[in-house]
Amino acid sequence: xxxxxxxxxxxxxxPPPATAAARAGRSRVxxxxxxxxxxxxxxxxxxxxxxxxxxxxxxxTNSVGFGDFDFIGVRxxxxxxxxxxxxxxxxxxxxxSLVTVIVVNAAAFLLALGLTxxxxxxxxxxTVFVIPMVISGIVIxxxxxxxxxxxxPLFGQSTGIEPLATSLLANPNLAWLAIVFVTAWQxxxxxxxxxxxxxxxxxxxxxxxxxxxxxSPWQNLRHITLPLIAGYAVIxxxxxxxxxxxxxDIIIGLxxxxxxxxxxxxxxxxxxxxxxxxxxxQMANAVIFFLISIVIALIQLRFTRGKGGIAA
Amino acid sequence: xSSAPSTIPVKPVAAGKGQRIPAGPxxxxxxxxxxxxxxxxxxxVPLYVTIxxxxxxxxxxxxxxxxxxxxxxxxxxxxxxxxxxxFPRGFGISVFVSVIAVAGEIIVSALxxxxxxxxxxxxxxxxxxxxxxxxxxxxxxxxxxxxxQLTGLVGLDNPLGVAILHIVFALAFNTMLFTAFLRSxxxxxxxxxxxxxxxTWQVFWKxxxxxxxxxSATVGIFAFIASWNDFMMPSLIISDPELQTIPVLxxxxxxxxxxxxxxxxxxxxxxxxxxxxxxxxxQRWVMSGLTQGAVK
Numbered sequence: 001x002x003x004x005x006x007x008x009x010x011x012x013x014x015p016p017p018a019t020a021a022a023r024a025g026r027s028r029v030x031x032x033x034x035x036x037x038x039x040x041x042x043x044x045x046x047x048x049x050x051x052x053x054x055x056x057x058x059x060x061t062n063s064v065g066f067g068d069f070d071f072i073g074v075r076x077x078x079x080x081x082x083x084x085x086x087x088x089x090x091x092x093x094x095x096x097s098l099v100t101v102i103v104v105n106a107a108a109f110l111l112a113l114g115l116t117x118x119x120x121x122x123x124x125x126x127t128v129f130v131i132p133m134v135i136s137g138i139v140i141x142x143x144x145x146x147x148x149x150x151x152x153p154l155f156g157q158s159t160g161i162e163p164l165a166t167s168l169l170a171n172p173n174l175a176w177l178a179i180v181f182v183t184a185w186q187x188x189x190x191x192x193x194x195x196x197x198x199x200x201x202x203x204x205x206x207x208x209x210x211x212x213x214x215x216s217p218w219q220n221l222r223h224i225t226l227p228l229i230a231g232y233a234v235i236x237x238x239x240x241x242x243x244x245x246x247x248x249d250i251i252i253g254l255x256x257x258x259x260x261x262x263x264x265x266x267x268x269x270x271x272x273x274x275x276x277x278x279x280x281x282q283m284a285n286a287v288i289f290f291l292i293s294i295v296i297a298l299i300q301l302r303f304t305r306g307k308g309g310i311a312a
Numbered sequence: 313x314s315s316a317p318s319t320i321p322v323k324p325v326a327a328g329k330g331q332r333i334p335a336g337p338x339x340x341x342x343x344x345x346x347x348x349x350x351x352x353x354x355x356x357v358p359l360y361v362t363i364x365x366x367x368x369x370x371x372x373x374x375x376x377x378x379x380x381x382x383x384x385x386x387x388x389x390x391x392x393x394x395x396x397x398x399f400p401r402g403f404g405i406s407v408f409v410s411v412i413a414v415a416g417e418i419i420v421s422a423l424x425x426x427x428x429x430x431x432x433x434x435x436x437x438x439x440x441x442x443x444x445x446x447x448x449x450x451x452x453x454x455x456x457x458x459x460x461q462l463t464g465l466v467g468l469d470n471p472l473g474v475a476i477l478h479i480v481f482a483l484a485f486n487t488m489l490f491t492a493f494l495r496s497x498x499x500x501x502x503x504x505x506x507x508x509x510x511x512t513w514q515v516f517w518k519x520x521x522x523x524x525x526x527x528s529a530t531v532g533i534f535a536f537i538a539s540w541n542d543f544m545m546p547s548l549i550i551s552d553p554e555l556q557t558i559p560v561l562x563x564x565x566x567x568x569x570x571x572x573x574x575x576x577x578x579x580x581x582x583x584x585x586x587x588x589x590x591x592x593x594x595q596r597w598v599m600s601g602l603t604q605g606a607v608k
Contacts, residue, residue: 036424037423040440043420043476044480047459048447048450048480052458055454055455055457058457065457114344114351115348125349127592128356129352130599133591134541142566143577143580146573193599246452248544249542270457271453274460279457282457286457289454290454293454
């Protein structure tokens, strides 16, 4: 498998060599090709494009999700910007995403370094480290919820560490750290595998040459490894942000948004559109959320372009 | 982990490509090995707690000591979780969603990718590719509210609807994987088959689809892991609680588990076991698939 192609996004855009259709002349396309393409286009249009357009239209109305409604211009958007609950959700989600991206990348990189060095039991260790990736987020969140609200306080009481003596999840200022922890626990494996792939692309000759020149392991890391795998760090950051901004499952399992609304994510606030009758209002929120996601993705992709053309 | 930098291979012994790290025991980095083994505790301890709690009696499970071994060992909690959550039904529904998601993701994306790659010089196919790619930038929460309404309207507020949505949201990524792979397949193979009178339909099913095997395996396993474990989509789309998937059932039964932690953990264990087992048997596709996908 490892010998398979790893084209960059640029390779995708480059036209492939002359295809069968091209050689046969432009006039003849086997109609079957349209049939092959059709299912994707149809389900995508019906399940994504149509709801996206409808949602965008609804965001300018006062609809409650059913019945009659009027267009009310941008009033929903203005209200969203004044809604402390929604702003709080954005603050939490962005902070949480940023911290999680940093924690995950640091841990994943160190694990990848370890697993590509001359350690024993490498395959077995890797097998274990990847397990969290295949466990359901909400299920493992329930497991950690038990540990955070029962076992950790016992530990805190017996060792006298004050902040741990009560449940972390009941503390409005610290509950988000538990969410970072469990999210990182689940996300580290995929980032780690990507870093391992990156580290294995660095030719051993490079290290050989630098050690002949008397470079220390630290200098190797700083001047060879880190620059060469910067592109992989960008991939992990882009993919990570994309997931963490939509955080939902793990939060439901750990805190359900609480205590109070301290850990309510943007996704959770949008889904409340069906509870309080503020359907159109939450659609405006979704539109804003979409724009923010796009802006963050574009900033990251722009950064990628300067890093050797590996795009996510 | 401050000693991690020392684990970089400073002087790799010259070896063949792909065999960059010699396995000679005299060169083993024991400090790094030990640090990594200690780190596996972060993965193993939560799993140990899940398993040991599941085998405890209700009386032992409420004592607050998560790390003690079960004594006496009992299977009662599994039996209770089995009947309480109606596990067979949830399991059947989760399998149903996963099977459709796996088969659908492989077939729908492979067909589209083949049509796109072979007709790349035609605008319609090229634009379709970029149209499908746009899905990568549209997260589910953004379109969720209208989607919930629409699925309800057309009678897809059920497991089938969830499976279809899994196919849709993975479409961009899978189509990208398949197109990249298809471009590495030489056209000559196909042309000789066409010369013998085979049509596009036969070429695809008899030649291309088997060649896509490794990529289909990767797509399929990720489709399984994603659909089996997902909570967000089924919890919002499936309107009938009787038709919920296993992860959602864990949430629904939280209050009924109450202080029967052993029953709760038995239920969690039954929920996570299938994905872990599938992973252990398909590891190499998981590892290689992820890195290939990411580097795209």
